[in-house]
Amino acid sequence: MPKLLLLILLFSTPLHAQQTQNLFLIIPDGLRWQEVFRGMDSSMLTKENKAEPAAPLREAFWFEDLEARRRALMPFLWTTVATEGQIYGNRDKNAPSRVTNPYHVSYPGYSEVICGFAEFSITNNTKIPNPNVSVFEFLHAKPNFAGKVAAFGTWDTYPYIFNSLRSGILVDDGIAPLTRGTLTPTIEAINTLRKETPRRWSSAHFDSLSYRAAREWIAANTPRLCFIGLGETDEWAHEGDYANYLKAAHRSDAYIRELWDFCQSHPTYKGTTTFIITTDHGRGDHDGGPTAWFNHNAQTPGCEAIWIAILGPDTPALGERRDTSEVTQAQIAATIAALLGEDYNAAEPRAAKPIAEALPSR
Numbered sequence: 001m002p003k004l005l006l007l008i009l010l011f012s013t014p015l016h017a018q019q020t021q022n023l024f025l026i027i028p029d030g031l032r033w034q035e036v037f038r039g040m041d042s043s044m045l046t047k048e049n050k051a052e053p054a055a056p057l058r059e060a061f062w063f064e065d066l067e068a069r070r071r072a073l074m075p076f077l078w079t080t081v082a083t084e085g086q087i088y089g090n091r092d093k094n095a096p097s098r099v100t101n102p103y104h105v106s107y108p109g110y111s112e113v114i115c116g117f118a119e120f121s122i123t124n125n126t127k128i129p130n131p132n133v134s135v136f137e138f139l140h141a142k143p144n145f146a147g148k149v150a151a152f153g154t155w156d157t158y159p160y161i162f163n164s165l166r167s168g169i170l171v172d173d174g175i176a177p178l179t180r181g182t183l184t185p186t187i188e189a190i191n192t193l194r195k196e197t198p199r200r201w202s203s204a205h206f207d208s209l210s211y212r213a214a215r216e217w218i219a220a221n222t223p224r225l226c227f228i229g230l231g232e233t234d235e236w237a238h239e240g241d242y243a244n245y246l247k248a249a250h251r252s253d254a255y256i257r258e259l260w261d262f263c264q265s266h267p268t269y270k271g272t273t274t275f276i277i278t279t280d281h282g283r284g285d286h287d288g289g290p291t292a293w294f295n296h297n298a299q300t301p302g303c304e305a306i307w308i309a310i311l312g313p314d315t316p317a318l319g320e321r322r323d324t325s326e327v328t329q330a331q332i333a334a335t336i337a338a339l340l341g342e343d344y345n346a347a348e349p350r351a352a353k354p355i356a357e358a359l360p361s362r
């Protein structure tokens with residue numbers, strides 16, 4: 001080969017070729033940055049917070065050392081993601097992350113995550129079909145993603161958020177039976193359990209009934225882009241049940257680890273899969289009073305604060321971020337597309353730009 005041609009080839013090849021072929025977006029609903037970065041708050045182990053007796057919670061989640069404490073609550077996040085990926089949002093280390101919508105409730109938050117901007121006509125959780133084309137719908141319309149995009153969650157509003165009617169994306173709400181794609185006997189059994197297990201919440205079901213179906217469906221259908229929404233963190237918090245809120249956070253972390261381990265053992269996913277883990281909104285803090293953490297809305301201070309974690313072959317292992325400029329929920333949509341080698345900003349000019357430091361360096 002002539003030397004000149006060799007040189008041209010060398011210098012025209014990107015230093016780091018895009019490796020992400022598949023992406024999972026996983027959202028434990030309303031899980032505060034305070035518990036993510038500080039672990040369990042022992043001052044919240046009160047009767048009012050349904051956290052008595054406190055001894056079992058202390059046994060499971062309490063360490064004087066902050067790093068040991070948060071690792072006890074979310075071990076996958078604070079071992080694998082913290083060493084191999086990136087975690088944004090620690091306000092104690094000057095790395096804030098926030099939502100840009102002013103409402104601080106779920107539908108506006110999920111819409112901002114998947115569409116890349118605040119939609120001012122979506123102010124609450126009313127079930128209206130999303131007027132905007134999300135990055136999920138944008139990618140689903142491309143031939144190499146068609147039929148390879150799916151969403152699983154625990155809430156009957158997700159089909160509206162992803163506009164399943166218009167987008168054609170499979171959106172499983174965790175309540176109705178899962179009927180699309182290749183189904184397995186395990187999925188059929190979970191469908192029966194969904195029907196027969198009394199629902200604690202009027203529009204949501206337990207995380208296990210969504211996650212277990214998703215996990216099984218993913219193995220059988222290998223989606224390239226997949227959302228998993230885990231709602232129990234938010235539901236228990238609204239009940240003021242700190243014990244179950246913490247356990248739901250811990251279980252979410254275990255689900256994420258299990259899915260990551262599955263991906264690393266599967267030929268379709270191994271080494272080619274990125275996880276983005278975040279939340280749709282924050283919740284109240286002590287400043288708002290002892291029960292402010294129960295809720296989240298525009299009036300309660302602190303509900304704009306979120307966290308974002310990214311783990312995958314293209315994302316530099318910068319770990320827990322400190323002293324960063326603010327990253328926003330609106331940046332996630334374009335980050336998803338960019339990691340998959342697509343340009344969402346070109347299709348949706350209102351979308352915020354990707355989180356640059358989460359992308360491969362060129």
Ligand SMILES: [Zn+2]
Pocket residue numbers: 030106234235238296
């Ligand atoms: Zn909520």
